[in-house]
Amino acid sequence: MCAAQTSTQPAVKDNYAIEARDLNVFYGNFHAVKNINLRIERQKITALIGPSGCGKSTVLRAFNRMNDLVPVARTTGQVLFHGKNIYDPDVDAVEVRRRIGMVFQKPNPFPKSIYENIAWGARINGFKGNMDLLVEESLRGAALWDEVKDKLKQSGYSLSGGQQQRLCIARAIAVKPDIILMDEPCSALDPIATLRIEELMRELVEQYTIIIVTHNMQQASRVADYTAFFMVDDARTGFLVEYGESDQIFTKPKDRRTEDYITGRFG
Amino acid sequence: MVSQQNDFLKNVTREQLRQIFIGAERWSEIDPSWPDTPILRFIPGADSGTLDFFVAQVFGDSLDDLPKADLLAILTANVSAGRLRALNAERAVVERTREEILELVITEIVRPAIVESWSLTESIFQRPAIEAEVAAIPNAVMEFRSWLTWDFITSPQSSDPATAGVFTAILGSLWVTLIAFLVSVPLGVGAATYLEEFSKGSKLDGLIETNINNLAGVPSIIYGMLGLAVFVRFFGQITSGIAFGMADPSTANGRTILSAGLTLGLLILPLVIINAREAIRAVPKALREGAYGLGATKWQTVWSHVLPYALPGILTGVILSVSRAFGETAPLIVVGVSTFIVVNPDSPFAKFTTLPVQIYQWTSRPQEEFQRLAAAGILVLLVLLLAVNATAIFLRNRFSRRY
Numbered sequence: 001m002c003a004a005q006t007s008t009q010p011a012v013k014d015n016y017a018i019e020a021r022d023l024n025v026f027y028g029n030f031h032a033v034k035n036i037n038l039r040i041e042r043q044k045i046t047a048l049i050g051p052s053g054c055g056k057s058t059v060l061r062a063f064n065r066m067n068d069l070v071p072v073a074r075t076t077g078q079v080l081f082h083g084k085n086i087y088d089p090d091v092d093a094v095e096v097r098r099r100i101g102m103v104f105q106k107p108n109p110f111p112k113s114i115y116e117n118i119a120w121g122a123r124i125n126g127f128k129g130n131m132d133l134l135v136e137e138s139l140r141g142a143a144l145w146d147e148v149k150d151k152l153k154q155s156g157y158s159l160s161g162g163q164q165q166r167l168c169i170a171r172a173i174a175v176k177p178d179i180i181l182m183d184e185p186c187s188a189l190d191p192i193a194t195l196r197i198e199e200l201m202r203e204l205v206e207q208y209t210i211i212i213v214t215h216n217m218q219q220a221s222r223v224a225d226y227t228a229f230f231m232v233d234d235a236r237t238g239f240l241v242e243y244g245e246s247d248q249i250f251t252k253p254k255d256r257r258t259e260d261y262i263t264g265r266f267g
Numbered sequence: 268m269v270s271q272q273n274d275f276l277k278n279v280t281r282e283q284l285r286q287i288f289i290g291a292e293r294w295s296e297i298d299p300s301w302p303d304t305p306i307l308r309f310i311p312g313a314d315s316g317t318l319d320f321f322v323a324q325v326f327g328d329s330l331d332d333l334p335k336a337d338l339l340a341i342l343t344a345n346v347s348a349g350r351l352r353a354l355n356a357e358r359a360v361v362e363r364t365r366e367e368i369l370e371l372v373i374t375e376i377v378r379p380a381i382v383e384s385w386s387l388t389e390s391i392f393q394r395p396a397i398e399a400e401v402a403a404i405p406n407a408v409m410e411f412r413s414w415l416t417w418d419f420i421t422s423p424q425s426s427d428p429a430t431a432g433v434f435t436a437i438l439g440s441l442w443v444t445l446i447a448f449l450v451s452v453p454l455g456v457g458a459a460t461y462l463e464e465f466s467k468g469s470k471l472d473g474l475i476e477t478n479i480n481n482l483a484g485v486p487s488i489i490y491g492m493l494g495l496a497v498f499v500r501f502f503g504q505i506t507s508g509i510a511f512g513m514a515d516p517s518t519a520n521g522r523t524i525l526s527a528g529l530t531l532g533l534l535i536l537p538l539v540i541i542n543a544r545e546a547i548r549a550v551p552k553a554l555r556e557g558a559y560g561l562g563a564t565k566w567q568t569v570w571s572h573v574l575p576y577a578l579p580g581i582l583t584g585v586i587l588s589v590s591r592a593f594g595e596t597a598p599l600i601v602v603g604v605s606t607f608i609v610v611n612p613d614s615p616f617a618k619f620t621t622l623p624v625q626i627y628q629w630t631s632r633p634q635e636e637f638q639r640l641a642a643a644g645i646l647v648l649l650v651l652l653l654a655v656n657a658t659a660i661f662l663r664n665r666f667s668r669r670y
Contacts, residue, residue, distance in 0.1 A: 064560070066556065066559065066560070069555070069556070069559060071468070094562055094563070094564050095562065096562075097559060097560060097561070097562040097563075098561070098562025099562075101560060101561065101562075102556075102560035103560075104553060104556060104557065104560070106553055108551075108553035108554060108556065108557040109557075110554070110557060110558070110571075110572060111554075111572075111575070111576060120561075120571060121561035121562070121563070124561070124562070124563050124564075124567050124571075125561075125562055168557070171557075171561065172560070172561065175561055175562060
């Protein structure tokens with residue numbers, strides 16, 4: 001286990017988007033994840049995989065301080081973003097979340113019009129430019145524009161599940177974040193909608209760093225440039241087993257446990 | 268009909284007769300040759316039909332068709348000075364409308380009296396007996412009437428059941444409920460938002476929470492005592508309007524609409540808070556996370572997403588609470604509602620009565636007619652409550668359809 005913690009850094013230069021150092025998250029007395037060290041590459045897709053309850057979502061949420069919203073959650077260690085620990089007392093969690101956007105497991109558009117869904121985030125972040133243009137740009141960026149351009153005033157709820165999820169992605173990119181976190185974004189979608197989101201992720205990665213949590217190993221191998229494999233110990237505490245380029249993780253895993261998992265021997 | 272002592276009255280013209288009955292105080296004012304003594308008038312009873320005949324002869328018209336000036340003259344000339352002062356104290360007689368003065372002439376001078384009344388079932392099943400009884404009373408007219416009429420709704424309170432109405436009470440109820448609404452809704456929704464979204468779970472917050480839950484079960488009369496001690500007595504200068512120079516000169520104490528509204532506002536505040544908290548708690552976590560994920564502050568999230576989403580639920584609680592305030596009686600009696608009042612309330616600093624208090628007061632009177640009025644009042648109260656609720660439910664459904 002100790003080996004897992006120290007030997008999992010891929011050989012990278014300084015070109016990382018965000019880095020976790022000795023990250024531990026507790027929910028009350030429960031130690032959810034321990035000693036995570038993870039460097040996320042800029043403008044790449046990094047997938048976090050592992051069995052249920054291994055803490056991959058917790059790690060993802062630690063990257064933009066979403067765990068702060070859970071009253072009993074406590075985080076130790078560092079998450080470095082542009083060289084600054086986002087858990088420092090002088091850092092505003094709201095500002096962190098503006099720079100590091102998030103897309104959730106279940107599509108959660110606001111109960112407002114499609115237009116308003118995108119404009120709201122920009123407006124609260126002080127956007128002063130041409131809102132119509134921004135809405136169009138964001139919807140085009142999320143490959144949704146052609147489908148909704150004639151019904152921008154309709155409720156976001158009127159869209160299909162896949163469209164709603166792309167709306168949530170459009171909403172996230174409208175505030176122009178550096179990193180987009182995606183927490184199992186396709187788990188509530190059918191295969192065709194999933195494929196569209198995956199294509200979209202490949203387009204978005206030209207501009208954004210994407211971290212995705214997924215249960216689906218095929219998805220991770222299809223879209224992710226890097227993959228981190230998490231496991232859970234006897235105390236149900238999650239830890240990082242192996243981290244590297246997806247090709248290597250899925251074809252020649254260094255760790256026996258990774259191999260067991262990806263070949264379907266457990267999990 | 269002339270008293271035999273007034274032997275000077277021989278060839279009185281119709282114009283002189285008119286003056287005798289309206290305006291002139293002394294005989295000499297009409298004709299200098301007549302003695303300088305006060306005119307004593309004896310008005311014929313209305314039941315006999317003589318008054319109508321008399322009016323028709325002297326004024327060439329029936330009472331109903333007389334202009335305001337003549338009615339006013341008849342009234343001032345024929346009621347006692349003390350009664351006139353009392354009427355003027357309520358509201359200057361000259362300022363009242365023609366219809367109101369006509370009503371006063373009928374109630375003060377003609378004085379029709381209800382000798383007996385029967386219920387609907389008695390009217391239907393014992394009709395011969397009733398007719399026989401009516402025939403035995405001299406000058407009696409039998410009238411089949413509904414107590415719930417448009418006049419009943421638009422007339423002020425009166426000591427005469429035939430003309431009494433609930434308009435003043437309806438206005439009082441609406442005023443008081445409006446103030447209770449304005450007090451409890453912003454305060455209650457604000458408190459619920461704080462407790463659900465911003466509270467850090469401190470000891471003080473826990474104490475507040477326990478108190479709110481307990482206050483929801485406190486008997487309403489206790490709130491009445493609180494209102495009496497705090498709003499009527501302690502803040503009397505404010506609730507009476509003296510502090511703003513807007514006091515009602517006939518009361519100038521704290522027993523006003525404002526005190527009652529504040530008391531009822533306090534009474535329903537725990538209900539509003541508890542219901543609003545439930546509604547806020549039911550807002551899906553995903554919605555909040557979506558907003559936080561975009562870099563929204565807590566306040567932006569609450570204001571733009573949580574409260575709009577919770578609004579239909581909050582409104583449901585408000586509807587229930589306001590209906591409760593509308594029908595509440597006991598605390599108002601303690602706070603000092605007026606039991607008999609004919610002046611419509613026109614400001615928060617006015618005396619008032621409310622519909623439930625009016626009904627309560629009518630049911631406690633011995634005359635059967637007032638109990639019939641109470642029944643009619645209850646129907647009005649029910650219809651108003653249904654109307655208020657229907658409006659609120661309509662509004663709520665409109666809000667929830669937006670999503």
